[in-house]
Amino acid sequence: MTDSVGVSLLGAGNVGAAVLSALIKDTERNNQLVGTKLELRYVLVRDIKKHDKKFKDVNFTKNFNDVLNDEHTSIIVELMGGQVPAKEYIASLLKKGKHVVTANKDVMAQSGSELTDLAVKHGASIRYEASVGGGIPIIGPLSRDLLANEIFSISGIINGTTNYMLSLMFQEKMSYQNALLKAQQSGYAEPDPYNDVQGIDAAYKLAILCGLAFHVDVDPGSIFCQGISSIELKDLNYADELGYVIKLLARAELIDNKITCIVCPTLISKQEPLSKVDGVLNAIQLQGNLVGQVIFEGPGAGASATSSAILGDVIDAAKNIKYSFSNLNNAQLNKIEVSNSENFISRYYLRLNVVDESGVLAAISGIMSEHQISIASVIQTEADQESQTAQLVLITHEANRGKIDSAINSIKKEKKVDSVVNLLPIID
């Protein structure tokens, strides 16, 4: 083994280009994280001319054998999508002991355990964090951090296109057809939206999650699957009236040692966290015997978010090649200073006990103004008869903590102020 770890890509579409850019741009950072040099070897594309102007000094090739037979390539990122020829390519690479990273939900849903067995047999590995939930870590947590749990149920909003469309229909009072058009115009739906709107994409992803959660192969074709094309604005409005939101939900439940898998538009109570997951966001909720309920939420699609998952897998695979035991935090990157909290900029909530006299607010706002802090709103209560004090609550505009602290010092000296009770930052 040379000291560097060679990485080749199969495919350079949207996600591929994002991965390629990051590999080129973040070379030094990635090398530090891995502990050795990540070397870009080949990129398999159909049309070299389409790419070689944008990415200079990259070895593009049209010939898969250049990748397969390159002895300096240890990790291959498969981003072609679809079954053919991706599955055969992955299998040939694993047989050569290569480490594969893929975003291919189609292949992993239908042949995941076959390919994993092949990897184990040949001392190779296959990673597929990007195949479900885009950038949300879910494959890793299910297969490592939560592995001790017996999982009872999975509920997920795992198709960004349909979630975007349903959110849009309800929020903009739009028809299904117009929402689809807008999703296509915004790049959130494919020109041929069939797999997304019919729930097939979600069924693939659910099959992958079931494999990890229940340690069982689920044929994605056997999953009960109902798309969103019959949903009208009427349904969203009736649901709203009844206290629900409609989402395309993928669910698997383990009951009496049987699992039921179902993908369909579902009325979710507005009390449930999943009802609040709007737009292209994805979220996955799991129930385990030890952990109880955990939820993962984030951007479920997009080239950048997906490249986060792929590059995470690449770095993990490379670390696994470099070290026999994976340790979590053995890279010290560029020195970052830990800053003083004086520089912390925020809006603030300030509650004072003040003497019940006229001119209190004028005095306080004078002090704030001297310290260049402007006040956004005020609550002042009637005086408490017994103590003859009142509550004064101020909300400030953004200010840095240092200035706030010196203003508070002055306020404490003001004789109309009984005490400064609380100073708390605000997040809007």
Next chain:
Amino acid sequence: MTDSVGVSLLGAGNVGAAVLSALIKDTERNNQLVGTKLELRYVLVRDIKKHDKKFKDVNFTKNFNDVLNDEHTSIIVELMGGQVPAKEYIASLLKKGKHVVTANKDVMAQSGSELTDLAVKHGASIRYEASVGGGIPIIGPLSRDLLANEIFSISGIINGTTNYMLSLMFQEKMSYQNALLKAQQSGYAEPDPYNDVQGIDAAYKLAILCGLAFHVDVDPGSIFCQGISSIELKDLNYADELGYVIKLLARAELIDNKITCIVCPTLISKQEPLSKVDGVLNAIQLQGNLVGQVIFEGPGAGASATSSAILGDVIDAAKNIKYSFSNLNNAQLNKIEVSNSENFISRYYLRLNVVDESGVLAAISGIMSEHQISIASVIQTEADQESQTAQLVLITHEANRGKIDSAINSIKKEKKVDSVVNLLPIID
């Protein structure tokens, strides 16, 4: 190396007992997951008599050297807590090339990178998923799945005790003192609550997260830290009036290559997802340059949830000993059947286009009743003048899908029904 992997425990308190029970009870499952036998070796305790009645056939010892010198122990779970003697014990074990799993936030916050370096140097490893967020996978995702990201910010509700107390104060209109008392009675607060209510526990956890997110050592003692003991019910009510919720928030932000770390009660807008995290739940929100914003939510404390994280680490360490390359899904456990969706039990939403005649509802409810499906509520709209049809929306009580499907078949034959538009399950 023998074919089994030996595991010893340091400590058998609440969490320790949960880990021990799971190791004993789930032996076969764990062995299948690891691919070899997980063998329980020694359990270090202060008082053997306190434990050996509850756990028979377990090798309890009061002597750390029994663990340190046991050549059959490969993985050691440290659950003693506190700095002394835990840190020295961990260091001695790592020097011997042993793999350590710990829940010790105190040690990891103050000596995390020192111990990790020691592990790397001796071909050992240290895992600490349980040190932050209880059962929520966060250490793993940050250090593997999200590793390619430059993280900009961390915001977390990472202390269950204070979150429980603040939720209780607001919901039950309770004073701080009464909420603390109730938390202590329910086991959610320690008899000495200082570290929790003063934010010190959260500062330790934030320091650990910063180490992973920013690849930098943050001294937990240097973190600006304000507890919740000054928060009165008044503050929660004023915040509510202004559209906010008060949470003890731990935050770190990277600005101009400096990080600011702060733990303090914070007003969070009710629009923000973190504002909805109540009771003993924890949640951590991260912003990365590639992934955008991701959120992890779940139970942040409790013996069972914490044991989920610890056992996940133990199994991962054992797999790492057994296989040179980690593969995600190479265990086929007991056969689970994939069930037919006919058995799927749910409440249902049913929307029909019906002819505008009297007796429609009677006809439909008659059919539902014949199929033993009871109706929970009904919406019927005025007829559309042009088409002479009306909308009928039924919400059913729980029924299985098979029965619903046969009811729908009968409904379709009913001449007063123009069409069955949508049938959707409901989650409450």
